[in-house]
Amino acid sequence: MINVSKIKKGLVLDHIEHGKGKMLYQALHLDEVEDPVVLMQGISSTTMGKKDLIKIETDLELDYTVLGLIAPHVTVNFIKDGQRARKMRLELPEVVEGVLKCHNPRCITGVEHVHKHKFYLVDPETATYICEYCDAKTRYE
Ligand SMILES: [Zn+2]
Numbered sequence: 001m002i003n004v005s006k007i008k009k010g011l012v013l014d015h016i017e018h019g020k021g022k023m024l025y026q027a028l029h030l031d032e033v034e035d036p037v038v039l040m041q042g043i044s045s046t047t048m049g050k051k052d053l054i055k056i057e058t059d060l061e062l063d064y065t066v067l068g069l070i071a072p073h074v075t076v077n078f079i080k081d082g083q084r085a086r087k088m089r090l091e092l093p094e095v096v097e098g099v100l101k102c103h104n105p106r107c108i109t110g111v112e113h114v115h116k117h118k119f120y121l122v123d124p125e126t127a128t129y130i131c132e133y134c135d136a137k138t139r140y141e
Contacts, residue, residue, distance in 0.1 A: 010035070011062070012077040012084075013054040018042060020071050021052025027066050033058060068093045069100075069127065069140040094121050100129055104136035 016024060021041050024030075030037045035058035045051040067074060068090045078086040096119045102109050109117055109131065119129035119138065128137050 016052040018050040
């Protein structure tokens, strides 16, 4: 087990499914964060086999919709004064605004720009959502 020095403040995203860490890093635009961000991949986990982990040494307002979509079982640890102040487990969001795209070529959203286009979760197993306008199924890609 590699030991990375504890961070004093910020966020630790734990229990990221192995391989999703890099995807999260890009989707959450962590490359644009000026404070230290550490992405660790393939860490041994007793419950998951291997997992990824991200440490962000700053108080960052994350996009929890994107986070929940990509890594529904992630644990978000909020670190304050070197201690874990709070811990939150995410789940797949029931409703997603924006983020997703409707792939139905006949959908109104293909011709008209819809602000806060909503999608509703229909199958948590496969993380499938339906478009609020045409009911077409979609997933985060
Ligand atoms: Zn649609």
